Amino acid sequence: MTITVPVISLVLGFLSAAPLFLAVGVNPVLAYRQVLGVFLDVDGLTESLTRGIPLLLASVGLCLPFKMNFWNIGAEGQLFMGAFGATAMVFLLPESSAFVLLGSMMIVGFIFGGIWGLVPGYLKARLEVNEVLSTLMLNFVAILWVDYLVYGPWRDPKGFGFPLTPMFPPNARLPWIPGTRIHAGLVVGLICAGLVYVFLARTKWGYELKVTGESRLAAKYAGINYLKLTLLVMFISGGLAGLAGMGLVSGIVLRLRHGISPGYGFSAIIIAWLARLNPLAAVPVSILFGGLLVAGDALQIGLGLAFATSLVFQALILLFVVGGDMLTRYKMALTWA
């Protein structure tokens, strides 16, 4: 069941895209071949892994607040703040060894993302401020803050006026697996997935998250301190998204720029959901999602499709996969009102 439904959903999703391809004048079979080619090609696979790293870190982080029904929609902003923090360290310690610099970039990236997560956590626990609104709004604040920096004080003077920082020096770049663009962030991501899994399954906070997810009143009855739990969980969640941001600037793009993340923080929400909030399951789902993004690129580059068309294709696939998942969770019945 856990395998057949997603497979059928994928097949249906692909079939539903056929009219789309026909409408833009492309033979659907060629499109399918292009997409499947991504997964049958070493470069395609490694690129999927690369794209999957920030998705993995952010989605693993989201498993925590979602488990307690705290709807953190702010992973994107937390990611941006992490990217900001990491970049700040490059400006502060340009001469340090790679070990020191990269280490401090990770720590600061985590902390800045974590702080960005603490704010809505505190507001909800103390003032019952709806976290969907607060986390969503803070995304814009973080994105625009980064924009201010890259258009302003941090802009590369040799960058032809584009909103980006100078390229990071070699000691600020995460090492790559030779021959690929897969950076050390993958290792960090896998370790974090394991750690969060243990956190959820074995620690007392994991237990508290389960209880709080069932009912806040039951959590109160059990003596759980909602404020402390929310702050802890949102710090970690924001921190992991911040790490994702650090990985983006230090492992792939090698600078901070406008639009550093094309919505990874939001895609992470879907991934966490599809993974049923299991951090270990988030690993394959993130990689597959990465593959979906690469497939979108392949359609544009290989067949000359417009960006919008590839987006619609990705959306159709997601629609069917999420829809299929919905159907496995709920029984549906037709009734007369």
Add this chain to the structure above:
Amino acid sequence: MKEIVKKFPGVVANDHINFDLGAGEVHGLLGENGAGKTTLMNVLYGILRPEEGDIYIRGERVDIGSPREAISLGIGMVHQNFKLVEPHTVLENILLGLKEPAFLLNLKDAAERVLEISKRYELPVDPKARIWQLSMGERQRVEILKALYRGANILILDEPTSVLTPPETRELFRFITQMAAEGRSVVFITHKLDEVMAVSDRVTVLRAGRNVDTVDRQELDKTKLASMMVGREVLFTLQKNPIAAGEPVLEIDKLTVMGDKGLAAVKNLTLAIRKREILGIAGIAGNGQRELTEAIAGMRPVASGQIRLSGKEIGRESISRRIGGGIAYIPEDRVGVAAPQGLTVSQDLVLRRYREEPFSNGVFLNQHEIDSNADTLIKEFNIMVSGKDVPARTLSGGNLQKLILARELSGNPKLIVAAYPTRGLDVGATEYVRSLLLKQRDTGAALLMVSEDLEEILSLSDRIAVMYGGEIVGTFSASEANIEEIGLMMGGSLRKP
């Protein structure tokens, strides 16, 4: 209403009830919680369909399929929980659901009519005020106006004075008398003896879904009504060992606790419970018992006053501290609070003590200990489950309560606060729960038990306190208990300090 029968799964709420109402009559409907009063009126108002029985309005047999039909027959109802839309204005709420005015432009005529009715019955309202701005008394006036605007000449009021201040109550009675004088009829549902006697022409008493009697105004007698309401039950006496109580474990001093509606639910209450003693709190639900137990357990904040456990003030302590201090709490809501349904049996069995040794070392849970704890408790308390890793939602009501008791009683608690511990349980489970509570008392615990089952209170308690309107209106030992007096106290007509 003749021979009305209304059943719900597992209970007959109305068992061949007869009820009649004359023109211009104020008819009080008296009974404890669960007696069937609201159910009967919900049948009259079309919210419920009876399994058997007939309703006649002005001599004609009618079939009331929905409140809309009831309204068209001239029946109006003001419920205990107001059905008002808070962000809308008074006028908009009154007009909600009506065909006229078809467009909002004709509001002026409607507003005038509302003001006319409002003036006639002296129920001042501002049609432009928004509901969320209004006090409970004002909101009730809007509900009444809603019914009057639709031309109600049979008005049903369900526990109307529970949200009113004394002067507002007097105003309400004045209004009821005015309605009756005009030839309209009023049904007044309540459990308060003084009120029903002050304003009714006749009183019908229901108990456990059946008619007890209907009494005319001239023959109204408080004591008689009280014993009709509460009944003389045959007492089963459990094996209760006479044990001398020890020193006080729980001392409540002038405690005031706010309720959900902004009014004080517990008012300046003073009470003490001693070691090896069961104190039973009798009273109709809704008189502050729930809020009292919640304040002691830490689920509800204390507005003023003190709660002392073995001399130490705990009124502002966190729940985890109170758990550590030896307070066991068996709440009213088993499914939503006491035993979350999505957790497994073994997880629920450590719900309040997971942070202590040996279940956790501060960071990691010791699954082995949690599992063996579950095995022990399942065996000791005879909890019928297919395994300890099944979700709690698969347990029957009785077994779920056993789970909760197993957890709360296994830590050797000093104080046990139990709210309605045998509600909804079958005979076997009920006896088992009661014997468990008695055993705890024998081995040195202090117990506070809230129950709506007087028989239970009388047979289990060493001392009894009756709560009414957020206060204790009488305390006495179980041997001094007098059912008539208890009934009067529960109805608010007697105080025995």
